[in-house]
Amino acid sequence: MHRLLTLFQKCSVCLESRRSNTKEPMAESETPELPWLTVGTDIFYWNNNNYLIIVDYYSRYFEIAKLENIRASCVITHMKSVFARHGIPSKVRSDSGSQYVAAEFRQFAESWGFTHTVSSPHYQQSNGLAERFVQSVKKMLSKSKQDGQDPYIAMLKYRNTPLENLDSPAQLLMNRRFRTTIPTIKNRLKPKCGNLKNTQRKMKQQKMNQKQYYDKSSKPLPELQPNDTIRFQHIPKGKWDQGTVVRNNNTPNSYVIETPEGQIFKRNRKHLLKTKEDKIEQTSLEEANENNHNDFDNITAEQSLEPSFVRRSERSVTGVLALYDLPSITTLSQNLPSKLKWKATVKLAIQDYWTKTLIKEIETKSSLSYLDKTLLRIGSTHPVWTSLSSTVSDVKKGAIKVRLLTGTYLLDRSKFSGGRESALCKCCGTSDEDIIHFLLLCPALHQQRKETFSKLKSYVISVIGLGYWSKEFKGHSDLIRLIVDSSFLLPKLRNRTELDKIQRLATDMCYRLHSQRVWKLQGKY
Known part of the structure; x- marks a missing residue:
């Protein structure tokens, strides 16, 4: 039985089509000590417009803002507006959207003095509060539109409605009830400090109950170590591709992995599967040339007349290098560049080649004459x-x-x-x-x-x-x-x-x- 299990764990075909991992037990998150200390943020699309949402982990008070575009600069501007009203949080949680991982957002976090935590790609559960509120706000807006009601009144009602076993979001954040369209006496609108310790105790109890229910169908996954051979999913429920663990990422249950082709990805532990496959080593060009020379030394005169796979491969590689104006095999074998430097050189050479080719196409075809030539770069978006x-x-x-x-x-x-x-x-x-x-x-x-x-x-x-x-x-x-x-x-x-x-x-x-x-x-x- 053990031999059969080992064989299965090494079978590439079996591993590639294996079902996804069972969910892990819910990670225990720290209950915020104060209002607006930890917030979650996300971007959602509704009714032909993009919106930014920011949710307070303590009070469940949310703010939304309509975005002119979804660039980092626009998101930052609206976040500054919200922070100017409620204060700068200590921690901000988000998914790994391009707006949040941009250098501009990192500079914003540093200059405004908050810690930014990013969830793993394809694992939005780690930014769960913002994700849940996106769905709730969408339903709220859709219902208001369907009923012909003012959506701002709907948001006001939510902020003034008590949470389960807790005060309302407005009371938890601002220590007061909001005046709404429903008549009320003035005494109910007076500011009143709540019992902070009692509120925290209730929040912790709610989290314990949620975790107990969630963990019934979960299974813990063992930690991974650098150089572990693994399979990973590019997308949830997708096929399992080969890779190697490089290191633990800064976020919980997240790892940096590398494929046999040298590509680097970040994935949550749920999308990683430890295997007993043999590690695929990347053979350097110098080692390949040395092996080729050893093979040539053992070839007989009769064998040398036959077409050689190695020679065909060399001719093919030589042609590709010449096409993109890259150094020859001889030059590379004498001065072998590092992997990162070589990848950058190849990327630039391919980009230059196809840019020049496309520009020639534009000059010869009238149908492309209105296309801006300065935008023809591989990796850029028009x-x-x-x-x-x-x-x-x-x-x-x-x-x-x-x-x-x-x-x-x-x-x-x-x-x-x-x-x-x-x-x-x-x-x-x-x-x-x-x-x-x-x-x-x-x-x-x-x-x-x-x-x-x-x-x-x-x-x-x-x-x-x-x-x-x-x-x-x-x-x-x-x-x-x-x-x-x-x-x-x-x-x-x-x-x-x-x-x-x-x-x-x-x-x-x-x-x-x-x-x-x-x-x-x-x-x-």
Whole structure:
């Protein structure tokens, strides 16, 4: 039986498709001694807008703020506003969203003097209070909208309603009840200091009861040590990939792991599985060359006439190195770089190669002539995507804009039909259909164009001035450049927020014209 278990623990196929780990017992979190000492924060999406939520672990009092965008700078600005009202907490807990792990947020934590704790990727339970309140607030807002009620009144009622065996969030945080739309006597609104020790005792008892219930279906997992061979899940309930533990992360039950390819990840213990597989070592280039030389020494004259896998591999590697203008195998074997330096060199070389290739494509293809060349960098995201949210409607709009941006939006079908189809616009039949006709001239789309372009033009003039507009946007090509890729305006704007709004207005215009065009074509054919 032991041999069978060992065999299973070493079987790569079995481990890759193994079921996920059972949840661990609930970690005992410290009960805050004072109000607003520890807060949790998260970002959620509701009704086509992003919101920031901040929850006090002591009083369960929450604040929400509508975000103009989800960048770290915007999140920090709204957090400063909340902290200016309630004070700076000692600890802030969040998930590992890009806003919270950004260098700008680390600087904010240092300058404002609070400790920031980040949960493991794909394990939001460690930021559980904020996650639970996101769901509660969404339900509260949705119900208010459905009933035609004021959402602020709903939030006021929550803050004034006693918690289970405790005072209301308003009393716990501010030692007073709030005046609401429900009539009440003045004496009930007087500030009154609560019994802090009694409140803490009740909170601890609640946590003990929750933990006792949660732990009934849990199982503790053993701690992992550096160099342990493990399997890990990229996403919850996904397949198990090979890796090695590098070290314990700063957050509880979190580890830094490395894949056989050298990639570094952070994962919670729930998504890690210790195995007895043999560790996959990464062979250095110097060792590979030495092994190759030893193999060549043992090859007979007859064998040397046969195609060699090693020689084919070397030719393949040599070709790749030459393609990306990287040092040759001989040069590398004489001066072998470190792994980190080599990865950085390769990344830069690949980025430069494909940037130059894409720029050549732009110069030879008229359909890409409106694309901003300065944005063609591997790993960077075009502003058309950063200006939009992740909702289905915004993704649809972004997809149409990107097709126009990259020249893949099919307009002049005569070019691709071998002359079987006419180049005339099928919506109006007055002119050949190209991008200028579609976005600016087609009379069949006039009403949609008038409504959307007027909004775009008005906003652009408000931020850059009428003089600059009259000077720079004289012809159709200038207007198409504005609609398709507004990134060139950034040096003339005060901040990225203005560019994002221009991109959103232009994207909305493209999508509305596309929808109207599709509707008219479906009506005719």
